[in-house]
Amino acid sequence: MRAKQAVNDFVVKFANVNGTGSASANSLFAKSIFRMGIPVSPRNIFPSNIQGLPTWYEVRVSHKGYLGRRGGVDLMVCVNPQSMERDVKDVEPGGYFLYDSTKPIDPRLVRDDINYLGLPLTEICLREYTDARQRLLFKNMIYVGALSALLEIEFQVLKDLISDQFKGKEKLVSPNIHALELGHHYAMKHFECPLGIRVKRGGDIAPHMSGVDHILMDGNTATGLGAVYGGATVMAWYPITPSTSVAEAFERYCTRMRIDPGTGQKNYAVVQAEDELSAIGMVIGAAWNGARSFTATSGPGLSLMGEFLGLAYFAEIPTVLVDVQRAGPSTGMPTRTQQSDILAAAYASHGDTKHVLLFPATPAECFSLTVNAFDLAERLQTPVIMLTDLELGMNDCMSPPLEFDDAYRFDRGKVLDGEALDKLQSRFGRYLDVDGDGITYRTLPGAHPTKGAFTTRGTSRDDYAIYTEDGDAYVRNMDRLLLKFETAKRYVPAPKIKPAAQPTRIGTLFFGTTASPAYEALEILEEEGYAIDALRLRAFPFTREVEQFIDEHDTIFVIEQNRDGQMRRLLLNESNCATREKLVSVVNYDGLPITARHIAGHIRSRLGGANVTDIAQKRSSSGRTMA
Amino acid sequence: MTYQRPNFRHPDAPTNPLGYTRRDYEGSISTLCAGCGHDSISAAIIEACFGLPLEPHRIAKLSGIGCSSKTPAYFLGRSHGFNSVHGRMPSVATGASLANNELVYIGVSGDGDSASIGMGQFAHVVRRNLNMTYIVENNGCYGLTKGQDSATADRGSKSKKGASNPYEAIDLASLAIQLGATFVARSFSGDRHQLVPLIQAALSHKGFALLDVMSPCVTFNNHTGSTKSYVHVRDHIDPAPVDFVPIRDEIKASYEAGTTFEVRMHDGSVVRLHKDSGQEYDIEDPQAALRAIAEHEQAGRTLTGLLYIDKDAPDLHKVLGTSPRPLNSMQEKDLCPGSKMLDSINAGLR
Numbered sequence A: 001m002r003a004k005q006a007v008n009d010f011v012v013k014f015a016n017v018n019g020t021g022s023a024s025a026n027s028l029f030a031k032s033i034f035r036m037g038i039p040v041s042p043r044n045i046f047p048s049n050i051q052g053l054p055t056w057y058e059v060r061v062s063h064k065g066y067l068g069r070r071g072g073v074d075l076m077v078c079v080n081p082q083s084m085e086r087d088v089k090d091v092e093p094g095g096y097f098l099y100d101s102t103k104p105i106d107p108r109l110v111r112d113d114i115n116y117l118g119l120p121l122t123e124i125c126l127r128e129y130t131d132a133r134q135r136l137l138f139k140n141m142i143y144v145g146a147l148s149a150l151l152e153i154e155f156q157v158l159k160d161l162i163s164d165q166f167k168g169k170e171k172l173v174s175p176n177i178h179a180l181e182l183g184h185h186y187a188m189k190h191f192e193c194p195l196g197i198r199v200k201r202g203g204d205i206a207p208h209m210s211g212v213d214h215i216l217m218d219g220n221t222a223t224g225l226g227a228v229y230g231g232a233t234v235m236a237w238y239p240i241t242p243s244t245s246v247a248e249a250f251e252r253y254c255t256r257m258r259i260d261p262g263t264g265q266k267n268y269a270v271v272q273a274e275d276e277l278s279a280i281g282m283v284i285g286a287a288w289n290g291a292r293s294f295t296a297t298s299g300p301g302l303s304l305m306g307e308f309l310g311l312a313y314f315a316e317i318p319t320v321l322v323d324v325q326r327a328g329p330s331t332g333m334p335t336r337t338q339q340s341d342i343l344a345a346a347y348a349s350h351g352d353t354k355h356v357l358l359f360p361a362t363p364a365e366c367f368s369l370t371v372n373a374f375d376l377a378e379r380l381q382t383p384v385i386m387l388t389d390l391e392l393g394m395n396d397c398m399s400p401p402l403e404f405d406d407a408y409r410f411d412r413g414k415v416l417d418g419e420a421l422d423k424l425q426s427r428f429g430r431y432l433d434v435d436g437d438g439i440t441y442r443t444l445p446g447a448h449p450t451k452g453a454f455t456t457r458g459t460s461r462d463d464y465a466i467y468t469e470d471g472d473a474y475v476r477n478m479d480r481l482l483l484k485f486e487t488a489k490r491y492v493p494a495p496k497i498k499p500a501a502q503p504t505r506i507g508t509l510f511f512g513t514t515a516s517p518a519y520e521a522l523e524i525l526e527e528e529g530y531a532i533d534a535l536r537l538r539a540f541p542f543t544r545e546v547e548q549f550i551d552e553h554d555t556i557f558v559i560e561q562n563r564d565g566q567m568r569r570l571l572l573n574e575s576n577c578a579t580r581e582k583l584v585s586v587v588n589y590d591g592l593p594i595t596a597r598h599i600a601g602h603i604r605s606r607l608g609g610a611n612v613t614d615i616a617q618k619r620s621s622s623g624r625t626m627a
Numbered sequence B: 001m002t003y004q005r006p007n008f009r010h011p012d013a014p015t016n017p018l019g020y021t022r023r024d025y026e027g028s029i030s031t032l033c034a035g036c037g038h039d040s041i042s043a044a045i046i047e048a049c050f051g052l053p054l055e056p057h058r059i060a061k062l063s064g065i066g067c068s069s070k071t072p073a074y075f076l077g078r079s080h081g082f083n084s085v086h087g088r089m090p091s092v093a094t095g096a097s098l099a100n101n102e103l104v105y106i107g108v109s110g111d112g113d114s115a116s117i118g119m120g121q122f123a124h125v126v127r128r129n130l131n132m133t134y135i136v137e138n139n140g141c142y143g144l145t146k147g148q149d150s151a152t153a154d155r156g157s158k159s160k161k162g163a164s165n166p167y168e169a170i171d172l173a174s175l176a177i178q179l180g181a182t183f184v185a186r187s188f189s190g191d192r193h194q195l196v197p198l199i200q201a202a203l204s205h206k207g208f209a210l211l212d213v214m215s216p217c218v219t220f221n222n223h224t225g226s227t228k229s230y231v232h233v234r235d236h237i238d239p240a241p242v243d244f245v246p247i248r249d250e251i252k253a254s255y256e257a258g259t260t261f262e263v264r265m266h267d268g269s270v271v272r273l274h275k276d277s278g279q280e281y282d283i284e285d286p287q288a289a290l291r292a293i294a295e296h297e298q299a300g301r302t303l304t305g306l307l308y309i310d311k312d313a314p315d316l317h318k319v320l321g322t323s324p325r326p327l328n329s330m331q332e333k334d335l336c337p338g339s340k341m342l343d344s345i346n347a348g349l350r
Ligand SMILES: Cc1ncc(C[n+]2csc(CCOP(=O)(O)OP(=O)(O)O)c2C)c(N)n1
Pocket: B065, B066, B067, B068, B069, B086, B109, B110, B111, B112, B113, B114, B137, B139, B141, B142, B143, B144, B145, B150
C-alpha cells in the first residue's frame, strides 16, 4: 500500500477524551517539534464540557511556515473509542491510524487505503502501573514516546522539555521520561521507524521561519501581558470562554511584576464582576478617574456591554475592551472560533455610534496592539475594541518574540492637570473643540479646587458639559464626534500590504487569524500563475492606505470567518471606494479555522483561468523563483 | 435645562474651617418639581459637606438615571459628577474608587435605579464594601417616567389612579444588612435634623454606607392612600435622633448618663445615638437590627436613624491589597516591567 512520504510537512491529529490529562502530553509533542526549529501550529478542538466528551488536538508541521489549519489528517492518534468511527474517516489516503490495540479493532473500521499502527496502550499501562490515575495520565506520555520513534523526534528534546516542565518538582521527571521510553521502545520494536512522514531538524525550512527567534505562545496570554506593559491598573471581567485566559494572564503577570516586594502592596486591582455590565461599568468608572483600565469578554458579554459602550462613546471616556470571538449568535458554539462580532463591535449600542477596532494576527501583535489600545483610547477618548478570536487566543501560536521599547511613554491624550487649569485664562469647556481635530480636553476628578469640574453624562450637553436639549448644540456635538473618528484614522495602525510579483487589479483583504491561511492560499495560487495583491487590515476606521488599495483594484476578495461577510459590509458602509461589485466575499463559518485550501478553491473558481500567466514565462521575466 | 447660578458671593457669608462658604458646596439650580423630596436631600448633602467639612473638589458624585439621579448637578458644583446609565452607578463608582482611593465618593440613586434595574449591582457593591456613601432617594415610584410603581412601593399602597400595589415591597435597608453592608441608615427627606448628621456619619465611615431616604414625589406619589406621601411618612416614622460630632469638635453637649451611646469612627469623629424612640438594640448586631426593623414594620411604623454599623470591616481596597498610592497616579516606572523582563519571558517561551 502507498504510504505518504513527507518531511516536515504533515498533519497529526489526536483524538482524546477531555479531562484525561491529554492536553499537556499533546502540547509536549508540539513543543518538541517547535524546539527542533521546525514550524508547527497546534490547535485544540474542544467541547464546551469539563469531562468525558471527545476532544481533538491538531498539529500541523510545515517547513514552509504555514501556520493556518490545513485540513485533512496524515496521522491520527486515536485514544478515544467514542470518536473512532469518524476519526478513521478523516485520515487522508496513504495516511496512518494509530490506535489502542489492547482490544482488536472493529473490522468495519478497517480501510484498505490507510496504514494501521496498533499500540497496546491500555495493556502497557495495566502492566506498568497499579494506580488508576497513573494509568490514565501516563497513557498519554506513552503515545508521545511512540510518536517520537515513528516521526524521529529527537528524544533528548523531549527529555529537556520534561525537565523544564517539572522544574521544582524533580520527582516527577523520571516517571514521565520512563513513560516516554515505554512508548519509544515499543514503537522501535514493533513498527518500521521512521514512517514516511517525519520531522528533520534544518530540513528545508522557509527562511522567514528559521531566521527569527520565534516563541510559542497563545494570544490571550500575550494580550494579558500587553495590558501589564500598557499600564493597565484596573481590570474587571466576568468569566467566559474563550476570553477568560486574558484576565487570568493579566492577573498572573501582575502578581509577578506589579507587587511591591517590600510592602506587598499591589499596583493593580482585579475584580471579578457580577456580570459584563458591571465589568464594563467598572472599566469606564476607572477610566473616567484617570486609570488605564480594561475588560476582556466574548460575544454574549459584548452584547451586554452595549449600553455602556454607547455611554463611553458619547461621554468620551477612554475604554479598552478585548473581545475574543467565538461562534455566535447567542451561545452559539462557545468553544469554536469565528470572526463574527465585527459589526456588533463596530456599531455597539443604540443611536449613531462607531468604535475603533483593532485586529491582531499573532501573539506578538496581541501584545503590541494591546499596549497601543490604551494609547488610542486615551488619545481619542473613546472605546477601543480589540477583536481576536478563539483560534488566536487559546492556541499556542508560533510568533516573532514580544517587543517593548523602554523609551515608550504612555500617551495620556489631552488631559488638563491642576497646573494647566491654573494657567487657563478662559472658561474650561470639556467638549470645546479647541484644536479643531474633534478631540477635546478633559480633566480628572480632584484636579483643581475651583476649575475644571463638570458632570459627565450620557445626555446631550453643550461645549461646557451643561445639559441641553438644543438641537443645534446636539448636532454640533455629533458632528464633532464624527470629525474625531476621522482624526482617528491618523492614529490607528496602518494595514500591511503584500504586493503580488507583478502588477494586478485583483486583491485580497483579510485580518486576524484569516491572515495565515490567506497568505498560504496566495502562495498556492501564485504557483498556479495567479497574481493577487494582499492587504491585511489592522484597524477600523479604515485608513488612507485601505481606501487606496480598494481604489486600485477591480476585484477584492474579502476573506473572513462569519456567514454574512461582516467586514465586507463594514467596508461597503464605511469606505468611500468600496462597491458591491468590487468586493467578493470568501467566508467560512463552521467554527473551525478557515483553511488555505478553502480560500484558494473559492478564488480559483471565481477567477477561472483569468489573470493566470504562464508560470515559466513569469519566472523568467520576473527573474524570481517562488518561495 | 440646567440653570447656572449667578456668580455672586456675599461678603459676610460664614465660612467653614477650610475657608469655604456654603455657596461653594452648591450646584446649579434644580429643575425638579417644586416640593420634590429629592431637593431637600440635595440641601442636606450640601449642609453635611459644608459642616464636616470636606473639600468640594475632593468629592466625586455618581448617579444612575431618574429624577433622583439628576440631583448631583444641583449640589457640589465644584466636584466632578458622573450621571451614568440606569441602574449601573455602583459599577462606575467601583471603578472610580479603584482608580483613586483618595477621593470621597457619593452615589445618588432612586428606588427604581437601585431596587429594580440595578438590583444586581446594588447587591454586589454592598458585598464588596466599597468605600462610598450610597443614597437611595426612595419615593416608591419611577418619577422620571411618570409615576409607575417601583419595587419599594408597599403592598396595598394606592397609585394616583387608585390601583392597589399587589406586590411585596423590597426593603433595601434590611437587604443591605443581609448582604453584609457595614453602615445602614434610614431617614426622611423632611427630617433634616436627622438626615444631615446621618450623611456626615456615612461620609466618615470607611466602607459602604447606605442611606435609604424616604423622599416623596409630589407629582406622582403624594396622594391619600400612598404610603410614601409626606403626610403618611411623617405620621408613621419612629425617628431615632442622631448627632454627629466631627473630629475637631470636642464633645460639648452633656447628656444624662445612660441615655446615649457613642460610636467612634475611624477618622476620630463620633456618632451619638439616643437610647429612646425604640432604638435600644445593639446597632453593631445585624440580627438585632433586622429584628428591630421588622418589629416596627409589623406595628405599621418605620424606624429611621442609624440602623446598623460595622466600622471595622475591611473595605474593597483593603481586601484587594491595593497600594495606598492612587492607581491613577502611577507612571511608566511603576507599571511597565521593561524590556529585560520581556526578554526573559520570551526566553521562557522558546
Ligand atoms: C435602560 C433604561 N431603561 C429605562 C429607562 C427609563 N427610565 C428613566 S428613569 C426610570 C425610573 C427611575 O426611577 P427611580 O430610580 O425611582 O428615580 P426617580 O425618578 O423616582 O427619582 C426609568 C425606568 C432608562 N433610562 N434606561
